[in-house]
Amino acid sequence: MAAVAFSILAAFGFASSAVLSRQGMQAIFPLPGVMVSLLFSFIFAGIMALLFAFSDIGSIPQAAFFWIVGLGLLNYLGGRTQNFLSVNLIGASRASLFVASQAPFAALFAVAFTGESIHPLVGVGTAGVVGGLVFASGTSILEGWRGDKVFVLGYLMALGAGASYGATNVMAKQTLEVLDSPLIITTLSMLVGMLVLAPLVGASAAHSGVQREKGLGFSGSLWAVRWVALAGIASGIAVISLYFAVQRADVVVISPIVSSSPLVTLLLSHLFLARLEQVTKRLVFGALLTVGGVLLVVLGSQL
Numbered sequence: 424m425a426a427v428a429f430s431i432l433a434a435f436g437f438a439s440s441a442v443l444s445r446q447g448m449q450a451i452f453p454l455p456g457v458m459v460s461l462l463f464s465f466i467f468a469g470i471m472a473l474l475f476a477f478s479d480i481g482s483i484p485q486a487a488f489f490w491i492v493g494l495g496l497l498n499y500l501g502g503r504t505q506n507f508l509s510v511n512l513i514g515a516s517r518a519s520l521f522v523a524s525q526a527p528f529a530a531l532f533a534v535a536f537t538g539e540s541i542h543p544l545v546g547v548g549t550a551g552v553v554g555g556l557v558f559a560s561g562t563s564i565l566e567g568w569r570g571d572k573v574f575v576l577g578y579l580m581a582l583g584a585g586a587s588y589g590a591t592n593v594m595a596k597q598t599l600e601v602l603d604s605p606l607i608i609t610t611l612s613m614l615v616g617m618l619v620l621a622p623l624v625g626a627s628a629a630h631s632g633v634q635r636e637k638g639l640g641f642s643g644s645l646w647a648v649r650w651v652a653l654a655g656i657a658s659g660i661a662v663i664s665l666y667f668a669v670q671r672a673d674v675v676v677i678s679p680i681v682s683s684s685p686l687v688t689l690l691l692s693h694l695f696l697a698r699l700e701q702v703t704k705r706l707v708f709g710a711l712l713t714v715g716g717v718l719l720v721v722l723g724s725q726l
Contacts, residue, residue: 425667425671426667426668426669426670426671426672426676426677427668427672427680429664429665429667429668429671430664430665430668430672430677430680430681431680432660432661432664433661433662433664433665433668433681433684434661434680434681434682434683434684434687435661435684435687436657436658436659436660436661436662436664437519437657437658437661437681437684438519438684438685438686438687438688438691439654439657439687439691440460440654440655440657440658440661441506441510441515441518441519441522441654441684441688442515442688442691442692443650443651443653443654443657444456444460444507444510444515444650444651444654445510445511445514445515445692446650447459447460447648447649447650447651447652447653447654448507448510448511448651450634450648450650451634451648451651452627452628452631452632452634453507453508453510453511454504454507454508454620454623454624454627454628455624455627455628456507456511456648456651456654457499457503457504457507457620457624458617458620458621458624459648459651459652459655460503460507460651460652460654460655460658461499461503461613461616461617461620461655462617462655463651463652463653463655463656463659464613464655464656464658464659464662465610465613465614465617465659467655467656467659467660468606468609468610468613468659468662468663469610471606471609471610471663472606472607472609472610475606476604476606476607479602479604479606479607480607483602483607484601484602486601487598487601487602487608488611490594490597490598490601490602491598491602491608491611491612491615492612492615493594494591494594494595494598494608494612494615495611495612495613495614495615495616495619496615496616496619497587497590497591497594498587498588498591498612498616498662499612499613499615499616499617499619499620500616500619500620501583501584501586501587501590501591502584502587502588502591503584503616503658504620504623505580505581505583505584505587506518506522506580506581506584506588508577508580509521509522509577509578509580509581509584511577512573512574512576512577512580513574513577513578513581514692515688515691515692516685516688516689516692517574517577517578517581518577518580518581518584519581519684519685519688519689520557520581520685521578521581521582521584521585522581522584522585522588522685523552523553523585523682523683523684523685524553524582524585524586524589524682525585525586525588525589525592525678525681525682526549526552526553526589526678526679526681526682527549527553527589528585528586528588528589528590529588529589529590529592529593529674529675529677529678530546530549530589530674530675530678530679531589532589532590532592532593532674533592533593533596533673533674533675534675536593537593537596537597537674539673539674539675540675541675542723543723544719544720544723545675545676545679545719545720545723546723547716547719547723548679548715548716548719548720548723549675549678549679549716549720550716551712551713551715551716551719552679552682552683552713552716552720553682553716554712554716555709555711555712555713555715555716557709558708558709558712589678592665592669592674592677592678592681593674595608595665595666595669596669596670596673596674599666599669599670603670605663605666605667605670606663608666609659609662609663609666613659613662665677665681668681676720676723679716679720680720683713683716686713
């Protein structure tokens with residue numbers, strides 16, 4: 424059950440990060456926002472690694488670095504970057520629903536490349552999670568599609584982020600088999616992510632700047648990015664929790680539970696963001712369907 428608890432914590436962390444990043448990107452452009460969030464994720468993970476996994480630093484096998492580099496590219500260039508861009512284009516609640524596609528992607532990759540098997544209840548539960556999330560989105564997707572074609576790009580990026588996160592879950596499982604230290608893997612993969620993203624962020628900042636609002640001054644700049652920094656910390660907690668979860672259970676069990684995070688995103692968006700989500704009967708039914716799917720996944724994982 425520890426894996427399930429870590430999965431639920433990861434879901435809350437990712438949901439909080441989506442809402443905080445949406446708030447933060449009212450003042451900062453997406454790519455600099457990714458770097459700020461990743462920097463704070465790295466600082467948080469680094470502190471945790473120094474406190475609780477310092478002895479693992481000197482015993483990192485060479486084979487682990489290959490997996491860590493791949494993990495950093497997938498998670499932060501493919502996952503977080505596309506996630507932030509999609510949140511900027513279509514909002515946190517809509518983006519999170521498509522990012523939840525990581526569950527079927529992770530199941531596909533895990534079965535195809537690592538030989539994991541899916542208990543029938545886990546398969547049904549995964550379908551319930553995805554179906555509930557899509558149903559919970561209501562007509563907002565169709566309305567956005569009709570109203571502005573830029574939404575298409577946002578949906579595609581969110582779907583790309585879901586695929587990247589699904590692959591990340593599988594790669595994290597493989598990396599943990601080489602280096603059994605979630606905290607060290609998290610910290611080093613975040614460092615890789617920052618190094619890879621630096622040229623893209625630099626080009627973006629040179630072209631359009633960092634802040635959407637000019638003339639804020641140093642103190643104003645710090646205040647403007649506080650939400651993105653908090654999003655980075657929330658995401659850091661989520662990633663660490665996810666890696667501890669996949670250390671203890673199969674990816675096909677963990678991913679559907681983590682993919683329930685959009686329900687929390689919808690609730691937080693309704694409470695804290697300017698564009699509120701309506702709590703409709705469709706949303707409630709979708710939430711119940713998703714929770715039922717998660718319960719089936721948990722039950723199937725114990726059989």
